Amino acid sequence: MVSPPARYLVLFQYLGSRYSGVMETSNDQSVIGVQNYLEKAAQNLKPIVPIKFHISSRTDTGVHALCNSAHLDIQRPPGKPAFNEKQLICSLNYHLRPEPIRILNAYRVTNSFHARFSALSRTYIYRVLMGCAHHSEVPVFEKDLCWAPVAS
Incomplete structure (x- = not known):
């Protein structure tokens, strides 16, 4: 039996000099978004369904983020437990190297949580x-x- 996906809130930072902003872009562009790298790293977690990052806010080309947030759902194969937060942080950061993008923290959240619509503020x-x-x-x-x- 397939277990339901686990939803996580992740906090991440990046130096945006080499990216077209945080949002995903098509891979045929010369400069792509931070989201492309986050999702590529997440596919190494071997999910059943491809992982999509839902980012709380946008940045423009060349803009850095001290801390941005996103949520993602991870559905693992039968018999595989959900990742704990530490495992998720370490695994994503391992697959993000050598990009100047780092996962700072991760929290398991309810399936009704949405990084953009549940945000209380932005600075x-x-x-x-x-x-x-x-x-x-x-x-x-x-x-x-x-x-x-x-x-x-």
Whole structure:
């Protein structure tokens, strides 16, 4: 007998410099989304049904996330128990390497939970570096981590 899928809320972060944003894109694009990598890693868990990440919010090309969230359902083969949270985190992170994407935490949630529609709040941080006359003045450790409008 096939057991019902287990639903998890996962919290994850990524450096978005090399992605077209968080949402899935078609694989024929030159730059693809973080969701593509998350789902590819999840398929290594050997689910019965392909795993789809339902992400709580979107980001644009090049935008980083300190913490984003998504839910996913995992249906395992008969006789295989649901993953515990630690197993899920470790397994997904193992299959995400060497991408700059990491699962921070995972929680088993009810099947009625939805990452986007159950969210109580969202917080966005915008980092703007002021006073640069030229892009070469952006400190090395700030490259790709903030927006530096050129002073006129």
